[in-house]
Amino acid sequence: MSIQTVCALLTLVAILALSAVVLRVRILAQEGHDYAPVQGNAYRIRAIGFWILVLVGLPISIWLFRENPYTVQATAPQVINATGYQWYWDLDRSEVAAGAPVEFRVTSADVNHGFGIYDPTGELVAQTQAMPGYINRLTHVFETPGNYQVLCLEYCGLVHHAMITEIVVTEGTTNG
Ligand SMILES: [Cu+2]
Missing domain, CATH: 2.60.40.420 (Cupredoxins -  blue copper proteins)
Structure with missing residues (x-):
């Protein structure tokens, strides 16, 4: 599988995942919730997401910089x-x-x-x-x-x- 195909598939998966989140938010919004607990949860998820990005994204970024066509x-x-x-x-x-x-x-x-x-x-x-x-x-x-x-x-x-x-x-x- 070429790198272009992998990127296209990953993009498709990300689009579907994002669509699912938007759809879920849309459905939950109709039910009506107290603001405070929702906010607490959101902050917790945001903090987890941030650390996942740092711990996973940073090593991947560094790893990808091994190969730079402009510095061959x-x-x-x-x-x-x-x-x-x-x-x-x-x-x-x-x-x-x-x-x-x-x-x-x-x-x-x-x-x-x-x-x-x-x-x-x-x-x-x-x-x-x-x-x-x-x-x-x-x-x-x-x-x-x-x-x-x-x-x-x-x-x-x-x-x-x-x-x-x-x-x-x-x-x-x-x-x-
Ligand atoms: Cu042209």
Whole structure:
């Protein structure tokens, strides 16, 4: 199961749980209760929730920070300069080696574009913004050789959908 699917399922579960809470509150509200005991309970639940967040959420957050795509140390990165135009991509290089860091330096010649890299199965593996006047650096290690596609992720006009180009990831090491 991909990370996107896991996130989508977790979001769905959270939405259902929240809906159940709202529904329960709606039903309880019709019965009418004394305010004081309800308030006491609510404060207790809030305190428990707070400590659950601290004790569970904090370690998870710290654990997730192990892997930060923006701090990947590229010793000798393969560099691709990418520029977005209405409506095409210009890459100064379209072939890189798998297993070694690739640094994308992404900008735009006109309007904002979204630089999204998709693997051969059509799954988004990395993305950044292509903005006029800025060079956004994105480092990614392609683990699997194959033909990857770059698509525009931000609607930029009439032929936005045609902003597709290809990056070929080869096995072994290519220098440059
Ligand atoms: Cu676009």
